[in-house]
Amino acid sequence: MALKNRNTGPSHHIVIVGGGAGGLELATRLGDTLGKHNKAIVTLVDKSPTHLWKPLLHEVAAGSMDLDEHELEYMAQARWHHFRFRLGAMEGLNRAMREIYLAPSYDDDGELLIPRRTMRYDTLVMALGSVSNDFGVPGVAEHCISLDTQAEAATFHRRLINACIRAQVQETNLRQGQLNVAIIGAGATGVELAAELHNTTRELAAYGLDRIEPDRDVKLSIIEAAPRVLPALPEGLSLEVQRQLTKLNISLELGERVTKVDDKGVYTQSGRLVPAELVVWAAGIKAPDFLKNIDGLETNNANQLVVRSTLQTTRDDNIFAMGDCAACPLGEGQTGLVPPRAQAAHQQASMLIKSINNRMKGKALPEYKYRDFGSLVNLGKYTTVGNLMGGITGGSLFIQGTFAGIMYRSLYKMHLYALHGLSKVVLDTIARMITRRTEPHVKLH
Structure with missing residues (x-):
C-alpha cells in the first residue's frame, strides 16, 4: 500500500534513507529551509527510533557514556525541524515508479508493529552508512559482537558487566580467557575501545568488584592483519598511538590475520590462539548487503553505490548517495575514493543542501571534492x-x-x-x- 501524501501544499517529496550523522544533518537542514516554508516534503527513514553519533559507540560499549543521556529521538527532531520521520528498514527499490519498499517492523514481543509499506519519492538520498564486514571468517557471526548500532554497543557493555560480576562471586579460579577481551581490527574504533576498556575495568574494581585485579585477571588484546595500528592513518600518528597502548599493557598482535573465532577465542594464520570470551569485530566495513546491484544501480565489491562527483548515482539522476554507503571519487586531481569518515559525511550533507535546492530550481549541481582536515x-x-x-x-x-x-x-x-x-x-x-x-x-x- 502506497504511503499517501496528505499535505496539499508542496508536491516535491525528498526521502532520506538513513539517520546517521550525514542523513540526520541533511534532514534537519532541509526541514528548516524547505519543509518549514512549505517548499517540499522532507521524510527521514531509519530502522531505529533513535540516533547516536556513531564515533561514540565505543564509549557506550565501554560504559564511559550512558546511551540514554545522549541518544536523540528522531520523532522529536522531526517535530522541531519540520520534517517527517518514518520508522522502518529499506528492503527494496523501484526506480521506474520512484518507490522504496520498507520491511515490516515488529515490537519486542515479536508482534507486528508496522506492516510492509511503499513510499514514493521525487528525490531519494541514500545515507545508509556501513555495517561490519566479516570477510567470511568462520565463527564471527556466532562469537563476535560488532559495534554498528546502539543496541550492539549496549549488548557488549552488558556482557562485560555480567562477566565481571560472575568473576567477583566465583569460588573457583577463573577460566583461561574468562575476563579477556579480544578486539579484531586496529582502526580507530578498535584502539579507542581498548583504551576505554582499560579504564572501565579499573573503575569497576573501584566500585566494589574488589576480587578482580585488572592487571592480573583482565587482558585486552588488539589483533590486526597490518604491521601497525591505524594502518590507514599517517605513520607518525600510528606509532604514537601504538606507544600509548603498549604503556597501558594492551597486547598488540600485529601482522596476524584472523582465520577463525570460537568459544575459546581467536585463531590467527600463524597458528596462534588468543584466548578470550569477549570478542569484538572491528576489522572492516561494507554497505548493507541489500544495496548490491539494487534495481540495476551500479555498486562495487563493498556494496557501495557508485556515484559521480555530484553524488548522484551513475545510473539514476533522481537518486543520490552519501557517507559510507557511497563510492565517491575524491575529486579533481586525486585518485581513489572518499574514505568512510564522519567528516566526509558532514561535508557531503552540507553540499547536498545546495544540490537539492538547485535541483528543484533546475540549476546545475555542485561537485564534491573531499577535504581532509x-x-x-x-x-x-x-x-x-x-x-x-x-x-x-x-x-x-x-x-x-x-x-x-x-x-x-x-x-x-x-x-x-x-x-x-x-x-x-x-x-x-x-x-x-x-x-x-x-x-x-x-x-x-
Whole structure:
C-alpha cells in the first residue's frame, strides 16, 4: 500500500534513507529551509527510533557514556525541524515508479508493529552508512559482537558487566580467557575501545568488584592483519598511538590475520590462539548487503553505490548517495575514493543542501571534492593524538594531549550544533558538566 501524501501544499517529496550523522544533518537542514516554508516534503527513514553519533559507540560499549543521556529521538527532531520521520528498514527499490519498499517492523514481543509499506519519492538520498564486514571468517557471526548500532554497543557493555560480576562471586579460579577481551581490527574504533576498556575495568574494581585485579585477571588484546595500528592513518600518528597502548599493557598482535573465532577465542594464520570470551569485530566495513546491484544501480565489491562527483548515482539522476554507503571519487586531481569518515559525511550533507535546492530550481549541481582536515584518536582519559591538515594548518601538524582532546570533543559539538543550534549545545554542555560531578564515571549496569 502506497504511503499517501496528505499535505496539499508542496508536491516535491525528498526521502532520506538513513539517520546517521550525514542523513540526520541533511534532514534537519532541509526541514528548516524547505519543509518549514512549505517548499517540499522532507521524510527521514531509519530502522531505529533513535540516533547516536556513531564515533561514540565505543564509549557506550565501554560504559564511559550512558546511551540514554545522549541518544536523540528522531520523532522529536522531526517535530522541531519540520520534517517527517518514518520508522522502518529499506528492503527494496523501484526506480521506474520512484518507490522504496520498507520491511515490516515488529515490537519486542515479536508482534507486528508496522506492516510492509511503499513510499514514493521525487528525490531519494541514500545515507545508509556501513555495517561490519566479516570477510567470511568462520565463527564471527556466532562469537563476535560488532559495534554498528546502539543496541550492539549496549549488548557488549552488558556482557562485560555480567562477566565481571560472575568473576567477583566465583569460588573457583577463573577460566583461561574468562575476563579477556579480544578486539579484531586496529582502526580507530578498535584502539579507542581498548583504551576505554582499560579504564572501565579499573573503575569497576573501584566500585566494589574488589576480587578482580585488572592487571592480573583482565587482558585486552588488539589483533590486526597490518604491521601497525591505524594502518590507514599517517605513520607518525600510528606509532604514537601504538606507544600509548603498549604503556597501558594492551597486547598488540600485529601482522596476524584472523582465520577463525570460537568459544575459546581467536585463531590467527600463524597458528596462534588468543584466548578470550569477549570478542569484538572491528576489522572492516561494507554497505548493507541489500544495496548490491539494487534495481540495476551500479555498486562495487563493498556494496557501495557508485556515484559521480555530484553524488548522484551513475545510473539514476533522481537518486543520490552519501557517507559510507557511497563510492565517491575524491575529486579533481586525486585518485581513489572518499574514505568512510564522519567528516566526509558532514561535508557531503552540507553540499547536498545546495544540490537539492538547485535541483528543484533546475540549476546545475555542485561537485564534491573531499577535504581532509586531519585525524584525531581519543584514548579515553589517557591522551588524545592526531594530525591537523589542509585549511586549518596549511600542511600537517601533529598534536597531542589537552589541545588534541579539546579538538576531539569539538567534533561531537559541531555535530550537535548542526542538529540543535548554538544555544541548546551550550546549555546542554553546562548541564552535563554539573551532573557529571554527581555520577559514577562508568555505567555500572
